[in-house]
Amino acid sequence: MSKSAIDQFTRCIALELASKQVRVNSVCPGVIITEVHRRAGLDEEQYAQFLAKCKQTHALGRPGEVEEVAHSIAFLASDAASFITGVNLPVDGGRHAMCPR
Template sequence: MLSSLDVIAHNVSKICEECTEVSPKCLKALPVVADVTKEADLDTTIKTFGKLDILVNNSGIGSFSHISDAEYFKTQRSMFDTNLNSVIYLTHKSIQYLEKTKGNIINISSVFGIQSAKGMSGYAMSKAALDMFTKCIAVDLGSKGIRVNSVNPGAVRTNIMRNMPVTDEQGEAIWDAMDSKYPVGWCGQGVDIANAVAYLASDQASFVTGTILVADGGHLAANINMGFD
C-alpha cells in the first residue's frame, strides 16, 4: 500500500505531466513535494528556473467542527497552519524574487471567507483572515511592483473531503446535491478556478490588485447554505 506521501508525489507528477501536455511550447513542469506547514524553501524552484514570476498559494484543508468539540482548538490550529500560515511564510519567502520580475501573488481562498456556515467556523476564519492578508499585502507590496489578489471559489470538485469524516460515497452525494443548488447548474471544476488565476496573473489584470475575485457559480448570490451539523 502506498503511503500518503507517495500518493501526493504521484498526484504531483501527474499534474506536471498534464501541464506539459497543455503547454504551447511543451515546457516541462517541475514536481516539488513539500509540507507547507513547515519551513520548506524555494531553492529547488529558483535553482531550476532562475526566477519566480507567479506565486499561487493553493494549499488548503477543511474540516467540520463545533466550538464545543473536544478537539476544536487542535482542528482550528491545523487549518490555520495550512490555510493561512503557510501562505504568509511562502509570501515572505518569495518577495525578493517577485520584486525582480514584477510578478504577482494569487491566493486561493473560499466563499466561506465571506459567508458564515454552521460547523465551519475554523475553516471560515482561516479564509477570512486570508482575504484580509491579501488586501493588506497588496498595499504593502504595490511599491515593489507586485500585485496580490485572491480567488474565492464556491464548491469545486476536488479531493478536499479526504480529510473530512465522510466516505467517498457520502462525498459524491454532497457534490451531486450541490450541483442542483447552484444557479449555473453544477459545482465548479478545477479548470474554472485555473481560468480565474490565469486572468489575474496576466497583463490583462495589470490594474487589478487587492481584489477578492469570487468564482462561485452563483453560490453567494443564491445564499446557498453548506453548513454541517
C-alpha cells in the first residue's frame, strides 16, 4: 500500500510542479545487495538463500548492485532526462515484469 502511495504521490507532485519546471520522479528498486537484509536479522545462510532466490524472481537472474540504482538516479537528475517527469522507474532486473513465486 505504501509503495503504491509513493507511486501516486510522484505523479501528483510532478503535475503540481511541472509549471515551475521542476521534475519529480521515483526509483523502484528490486533486491539490491546492501547490508539492510543482514541488519534486519538474516544470518549468512538465510541471506545467501534470499539472494539465490533472485535467480527466479528477477528476469535478469540476479540481485542488483547499489551502483546500478545510483546510475539510474543520476540519469533522472541529469539534463539528459530533462523531458522526464512523473515516472516511477523500476530498477529491478525485470522483477516488475514477472510473476515471481
